[in-house]
Amino acid sequence: DVKVTQSSRYLVKRTGEKVFLECVQDMDHENMFWYRQDPGLGLRLIYFSYDVKMKEKGDIPEGYSVSREKKERFSLILESASTNQTSMYLCASSWRGQGFSEQYFGPGTRLTVT
Amino acid sequence: QKEVEQNSGPLSVPEGAIASLNCTYSDRGSQSFFWYRQYSGKSPELIMFIYSNGDKEDGRFTAQLNKASQYVSLLIRDSQPSDSATYLCAVGRNNNDMRFGAGTRLTVKP
Numbered sequence: 199d200v201k202v203t204q205s206s207r208y209l210v211k212r213t214g215e216k217v218f219l220e221c222v223q224d225m226d227h228e229n230m231f232w233y234r235q236d237p238g239l240g241l242r243l244i245y246f247s248y249d250v251k252m253k254e255k256g257d258i259p260e261g262y263s264v265s266r267e268k269k270e271r272f273s274l275i276l277e278s279a280s281t282n283q284t285s286m287y288l289c290a291s292s293w294r295g296q297g298f299s300e301q302y303f304g305p306g307t308r309l310t311v312t
Numbered sequence: 313q314k315e316v317e318q319n320s321g322p323l324s325v326p327e328g329a330i331a332s333l334n335c336t337y338s339d340r341g342s343q344s345f346f347w348y349r350q351y352s353g354k355s356p357e358l359i360m361f362i363y364s365n366g367d368k369e370d371g372r373f374t375a376q377l378n379k380a381s382q383y384v385s386l387l388i389r390d391s392q393p394s395d396s397a398t399y400l401c402a403v404g405r406n407n408n409d410m411r412f413g414a415g416t417r418l419t420v421k422p
Contacts, residue, residue, distance in 0.1 A: 233412075238320065240400065240414035241356075288355060300346065301402075301410065303355035 201225070202304035204289055210310045217276040219307050221289030228294035230272035231301065232256075232264060234285040241288065247272055248294055279311045315339060316403050318413035326421050331388040333416050335401030338382065345377055345384045346402040350415065356400055360386060391420040 205220035221230065231246040233256075243256030245264040253264050261283060265273045272291075276283055286308050290301040317336045325331045333347075344363055348356035362368045362375040362384065374387040384403070388395055398417045404410035 238414055240316075241412035243410075300358040300361065303357070306355050 202289060202291055202302050204287075204304040204307050206307050207305060208308050208310075210312065211276075211279050212312055213280060215276075215279050215311075217279050217309065217311075219274040219276075219287055219289075219309070221272045221274070221291075221304055222270055223272075223289075223291040223302070223304075224270065225291060225302065226269065227291035227302075228269070229292045229301075230266065231290040231292075232262075232272065232274045233288045233290065234258070234283075235288055235306075236285050244274065279309075281311050283309065284311045285309060315411045316401055316413035318399075318401050318416045320414055321417040322419055323416055324419045324421060325391050327391060327393060329391050329420075331391045331395065331418055331420070333386040333388075333399050333401075333418065335384045335386075335403075335413055336382055337384070337401075337403040337411075339403065339405065339411075340379075340382065341405050342382075342403045344404045344410075345375070346404075346410075347373075347375060347386045348400040348402060348412075350398045350400060352397070388418075391418075393420050393422050396420050 202223045232244045233241040247253045247266040263275045288306045289304040292301045293299040347360040349359045350356040360375040362377045368375045372389045376385045396419050398415040400415045401413040
C-alpha cells in the first residue's frame with residue numbers, strides 16, 4: 199500500500215518563527231511536491247523536486263524554501279512564518295518516468311500562524 | 313484568467329441521478345487530465361485520468377475530453393450519498409507541471 203506521510207496534522211506557530219514541515223514517501227518516487235490549499239483557490243504549487251538535491255519553484259514560492267537530501271524525504275521550510283501562511287499544506291509524490299502518473303497525497307498539515 | 317477553472321458549486325443532485333462536473337483549461341499544450349476526489353478533511357485521491365479526446369468509462373464514472381474546446385468533464389452515474397465530496401480537476405503538460413482547479417463541491421441528497 200502506497201504511503202505518503204507528513205510530520206504533523208495540526209501545527210500552531212507564532213509570527214516570525216521558523217517552521218519545518220516534513221514529508222516522507224515509501225514508494226521510491228522521483229518527484230515530490232508541496233502544495234498549499236486555501237478555500238476558493240484550490241491547490242497551488244509551492245515547490246517541487248524531481249531528484250535528490252534538485253528543486254524547482256512552483257507558482258507561489260515566496261516565503262518558502264525546500265530541502266531534499268534523501269529521495270524519500272522532502273521538507274518545506276517557512277523561514278519566518280506570517281499570518282498569510284496559515285493554510286493546509288499538502289505533500290505529494292509521483293513517478294517521473296515516461297507518460298504520466300498520478301500524484302499520491304499525504305494527509306496534510308493544517309498550519310495556523312498567530 | 314485561471315489556468316484551470318471549475319464551477320465551485322455547490323452542485324446538488326438527488327440520489328440515483330447523474331452528476332456532471334465541468335472543467336476548462338487555458339494551456340493548449342496540456343496533455344494529461346485528471347479528476348481527484350477529496351472528502352472533507354481528507355487529502356485528494358485520483359479517480360479518473362484521460363489523455364485522448366473522447367470518453368473514458370470506469371464503473372459509474374465517465375471522463376470526457378475535448379481538446380479543441382479545452383474542456384474536460386466528469387459524469388457520475390447513479391450518484392450515491394458517498395459521492396458527496398469536492399472534485400478537483402488537474403491538468404498537466406508533464407509529470408512535473410500539473411495545475412489544479414479550485415474544485416467543485418458535490419452533494420448527493422438521499
